[in-house]
Amino acid sequence: MTGETEGRFTAALAIARRDLVEFVRDRRTLFVTLLLPMVTYPIVALSSALGLRTAVSDLEAKAASSSLAVAVSGADAVPFVDRLRAVAETPPRTGPAAADWPATLEIEALPAEVAARALATGVADIWVEAAAGTVATLDGDGTATLAARLSPSRVAEPRAERHWEALVRAVSADALRRRATGAGLAKGFLEPLRVVVEEGPAVVAAATSIGPTLAGSILVLLAVLTLTGAFYPAIDAIAGEKERGTIETLLMAPCSAGQIVLGKFLAVFAVTLATLAANGLSIALTAAAAVRLLPAGMSMALADPGGGSVVTLVAFAGLAALAAATCLAVTTASKSGKEAQNTLTPVILLVSALAGTSMLPGLRDNPWLALVPFAGQIVVSRAALVGPGVDGAAALPVALLLGLSLLSALALTWLLLKGTAVMLTDEDILFRGPDAATRGLARPAPRRLPTVAQGWLPAVAGLALVWYVQGIAPGNLLLAIPLHQTVVVLLPLAAMLWWQRVDRARTLGLVAAGSPGRVLASLVGAGLVGAGLFVVSAALLLALQGTDVSPAVRSLSQRLIGLIREHPWWVSAALMALVPAVAEELLYRGWVLSAFAGERPGHSRAAAAVVAQAVLFAVAHLLPERIPATLALGLAAGILRLATGSIVPAIVLHAVHNAMPLVLLALAGEDIQPGLADLATGTRLPPGVLPVALVMIACGGALVAVTVWRRPPDRPSPR
Amino acid sequence: MIEVRDLVKHYRGGDGGTVRAVDGVSFAVQPGEMVGLLGANGAGKTTTLRVLATLLRPTAGSARVGGCDAVTDPVGVRRRLGYVSATTGVPDRLTPREILDSFGRLHGLPEPARAARVERLIGQLGLATCADRPAGRLSSGQRQRVSVGRALVHDPPALVLDEPTSALDVIGACDLLDLLATLRAEGRAILLSTHRLHEIEHRCDRFVVIHGGRVVAAGTRAELVGAGGDLEDAFFAAVAGAGVP
Known part of the structure; x- marks a missing residue:
């Protein structure tokens, strides 16, 4: 190491050391770095798991529960209700009628106006008008016609209609049996063939993995929270120095602006890395707990969780460097913490949107997206975790994607730090007056x-x-x-x-x-x-x-x-x-x-x-x-x-x-x-x-x- | 030790025009000498000192400290100069000891010389009772002393202070000026700007009066004041006679 290089790093490390001590003593930094990730992931996981369980439970309940309330009016209401109830006592055990048979069946004979009100309020699922002679026709050799209306409150519920059809099929079958008996036909006349299905050996269904789907969302959240880790340190690093009146003393240090920026960057990068580490730890712990909360038949299995995690951490270290450099560059021109916050907040939102592009169908499998800052790291990590080309992940080898992503992050970080060093010593920016922040928006002199x-x-x-x-x-x-x-x-x-x-x-x-x-x-x-x-x-x-x-x-x-x-x-x-x-x-x-x-x-x-x-x-x-x-x-x-x-x-x-x-x-x-x-x-x-x-x-x-x-x-x- | 020659500094004004903040200023400060740079607000004092401190690049002319040019050898100037600006603050979350130590590191002072230097400054600046208290809890006077200590940590032969007493009460200002007198006695060249003339009238060896970016008077108190009156009268006379807006 040459003397110049050694001196460069001595100054940069001295600045980084001093800034790190300051950051660590700032409670906002500690909150964002450690507490926020430790709280965010469990809350997201708990609410997601509970939501998932509730959704699955609702689906199961919907699939299992079934009821049908039938209101019957008309001249033959009472005998027809009796016939329906008689049929309902022996529900079908096989065939489509059995599959659609309601678990509970309520059948009432009501005056027409009461039945209409019951249907309108959803008390009855179906209102049937049984005209005079309906039952007699069933027992005779004609065809009885029933006028049935479905409740408007159950229109979206197709099961009521299926239940009613099953009931009608059962009543028809009962009428057929009665007619066959009346005609002196044997019971087997109407059933020439019966199939008995025996249960085979138990087969355990493979668990459905939500890991690949979840990985993308978690990675976007990880990118945004990692970026957030750089927020307060970056504001404090340069805009904070200006607000406290300490920037001039720092610029008087016997080193170049580049070395000062390097020191600032190292400190912000260290805090951002710590945020990434805290996020990674929280994700690992949360995932371990969340697996137990998943409904039966679901898992969070990934193609390569071990290797994928290592690739994710390496790729996101590049993102952390880029986040630190971006936040520093954006806040360098600010005179105060408040001004820096106002400038940085929309940038954070824009960058978060950029990270979100890695999830867009049609774009997320594009390997060149690995070069895009804040989206590339997600593309690389997703390919490493779920497997290249799987579930919309980029299809190139993970090592190549990782290389592209790191190269892009390092090049952009270097450019941003160079720009920051130029801005740091720009006289107009360093010593501008209070009105200068909006000077660019004023109509200038010719x-x-x-x-x-x-x-x-x-x-x-x-x-x-x-x-x-x-x-x-x-x-x-x-x-x-x-x-x-x-x-x-x-x-x-x-x-x-x-x-x-x-x-x-x-x-x-x-x-x-x-x-x-x-x-x-x-x-x-x-x-x-x-x-x-x-x-x-x-x-x-x-x-x-x-x-x-x-x-x-x-x-x-x-x-x-x-x-x-x-x-x-x-x-x-x-x-x-x-x-x-x-x-x-x-x-x-x-x-x-x-x-x-x-x-x-x-x-x-x-x-x-x-x-x-x-x-x-x-x-x-x-x-x-x-x-x-x-x-x-x-x-x-x-x-x-x-x-x-x-x-x-x-x-x-x-x-x-x-x-x-x-x-x-x-x-x-x-x-x-x-x-x-x-x-x-x-x-x-x-x-x-x-x-x-x-x-x-x-x-x-x-x-x-x-x-x-x-x-x-x-x-x-x-x- | 400090030498400013034909210094010119122009910058862009809010309306896009050019402001001539400093327009051909020349003066020098020798080792063991304390010079007061006098002028009203906007006279060009701070700009001159910022050029000396390598924070601004001169439009023309030169500013040198210990033989090093502020443009061609800024790092050399910074190694030889301690600078306390009018708006100098100290990091609230660090203690005076940590602040001095961090700047010692920045200047490349090795251990154990750095620790010894920090301890000596803490004693010399009267900061022993608050050396391990966060700077945010210090009084204005104590904070200003920390600032001066930070400027002295690398033991520079020259010291530039821009209105160092403006935020201090009478006692604090008096203490600080006594400290500067001690530093002058150690052989340092000291240049300080102020518009509180009475505070430095009898403490500085020489004075440079600037107005409208130009030197309108320079000399010892006796040379400026003459037989009667005080420095304030001489200052007003120099400014009025300059004919500069």
């Missing part, structure tokens, strides 16, 4: 470009708005596309342009890319790149996925075909190409990229800005199959915007890219109609088009490069 944070805002707001638009958008693309572009793209952009009084021309790139000759060349180059890029992206999609696209992409294709077929070409071109190109380029390559790149960015910042806005742009298109194509489009348009300084070439590139399905259709002619859907999304290409596309990209790129070669530098505006 300036050239938006900040990086303001660059994120319309893109993230647009992502959220996508969901709302999907709910209200009409199926007709003629209306849906303008609505989508207005709500998701233009509204957030317009709001930001009004709120943040930036230099609009500079931010959105509303400038010409040089002399008329340069402008023309850059536009032609952009168009060539856009056309070629569509074809190459389509070829890439074909290579990766073939023609087996998702129903969502297939549906989009069909709707685009409908748009193209039902309207003039210029309407389709405007809706598919022009409108999205103008709106999306203004937002992503205008606002977002300007904010990310800033004024005269260096190579690394420019590259990071282009990639970041392209990722946001691709994600906003939602459909996974479209992400490679939209990412490539975003990257190309971003490079073009920074290289030329103007938004116009990027708009042309985007518009030509989006118009390519129309062009390809026109080239292919009418005889290729069956492949129209494939062409609309680029899942099928005319032969020989790929080499042409590559040449177009090369030529277009060269043309743009020539136009930006020795381009005069931008002159900053006087503002």
Whole structure:
């Protein structure tokens, strides 16, 4: 160990030691760390087990208990009741009538109005009108007709009807026997065959395990409670120091901000790990007790409880690190404990929702979910406990899933700690006044470009708005596309342009890319790149996925075909190409990229800005199959915007890219109609088009490069 | 020992404009000397001291402690400087002994030298009776003494204090200033800011008056006050003559 490394850890450990002593003396921390898990799981288990027992008991009681109350009215009510009671004295022992026979049977002859009231109030399950001559008909050779009404209060109860049918079958059988006897027929005449079923050897039914189902829910609860363990220590670690006025003394320590943050992290991580351990212990003890409370025939068996528990603890140690780093990062900018709580609480809710995604059907078996923070650990642990691929668990080997999850957690933890260290020593954050917490929401003074944070805002707001638009958008693309572009793209952009009084021309790139000759060349180059890029992206999609696209992409294709077929070409071109190109380029390559790149960015910042806005742009298109194509489009348009300084070439590139399905259709002619859907999304290409596309990209790129070669530098505006 | 030269510090104001908190301040403090940095609220005292303490990065100029530059060698400055800010607090759930010990660890003091240093400071600061009581239960004076002890735990040759007596009563302030006099006698360079001029009028060797981010007067009491009047009169005269808003 080098002296520097030793010094780094000495300072970090000294801070961690001091903070741990403080945390341990805070009763809130002790409550959340130890008492909460020790109380939560037994309460959840007890209530669940009791609920389960009650539910099972209710089901058994429902299955076992049966009664039927019959009210009979009419001229033949009394003799018919006598006949029913006589039949009820010898209930059937075999057959469907025996299975549906009620345990208790009440039969009363009542006046019609009393019977009707009994039926309405649920006292009687069925009201039968026995007309004059009913019994005589039963004993004779005719067919008696009974009018029966079921109680409305028992409509949902099918057994009353089955009981009544069983009773009717028994009365019919009794009438048949009486008629056979009266006709002098032998008893066996009506029963030519009788089957006696003997009981076989006893078979013990296998217990039903609720372990796999329960494991997912418990793991989500474990994730949330582990996260909660970091809540108070993280608030106390930095925001608490600021509130007590001790942060400046700490920053005066002879070490870097990174070492201070590392020390803080170690202390919060230790408490979070302790919370995890307490939760694990409580789960183990609770499960041992809960097994005894389960109804007979149920178990909590898991495929690999031992190995699964070890994997769970390792995976959740990664979650604990991530939780500690997240809570620290979120609370670093706060000036007080209260402010930190207000900031952290919604984040905890969001993270809990993220953990919950690991239980979503259709998503929970996706192995890539292992990379997602706070959900990945649950995916890994579930696969380890119930077995890979079992009961909706991810199907990859557990070791691989665990590796992915730990790698993701460590990388994110490192990034968060780096960000925390930057924020900790940021002068604006460290010494800001009381009004500065809401300074970001105030309308600022006019300036050239938006900040990086303001660059994120319309893109993230647009992502959220996508969901709302999907709910209200009409199926007709003629209306849906303008609505989508207005709500998701233009509204957030317009709001930001009004709120943040930036230099609009500079931010959105509303400038010409040089002399008329340069402008023309850059536009032609952009168009060539856009056309070629569509074809190459389509070829890439074909290579990766073939023609087996998702129903969502297939549906989009069909709707685009409908748009193209039902309207003039210029309407389709405007809706598919022009409108999205103008709106999306203004937002992503205008606002977002300007904010990310800033004024005269260096190579690394420019590259990071282009990639970041392209990722946001691709994600906003939602459909996974479209992400490679939209990412490539975003990257190309971003490079073009920074290289030329103007938004116009990027708009042309985007518009030509989006118009390519129309062009390809026109080239292919009418005889290729069956492949129209494939062409609309680029899942099928005319032969020989790929080499042409590559040449177009090369030529277009060269043309743009020539136009930006020795381009005069931008002159900053006087503002 | 402490040297500030042409120091400029600008920051962004609430309205997005630039605030010139410090605008070309220069002064120095020698070992065994106690200098009072005088100025009204918002004059730039705290900003100057924060730059010296490496908490703020200067816009221009330099701040050095023991030959180490606050920008290029902040860790070197921190090893040579003890800093007590106007808002300095102490952790409520730790005892004075634990606080001093934890900062000793942070500065890399090895045992048993660290324990000896902590015991010596506890005795020197008059904290023996409350050394093992949680700091949350200490009086304001005792807490301020713990703060000074924390700043001294690594035995720095220079000490910077930002309005150290503002939260203390008369007796507490007097005790603290006596303590600072003792530390000066040990050869430390001490720079303290205050706007309670009467407390330090006869205790500091020299004074630097800043107003509107600039030095408007500097010198010994005799040089500033002249034949008659007191330091307060001299302060008002310097501020009025500066013509700085």
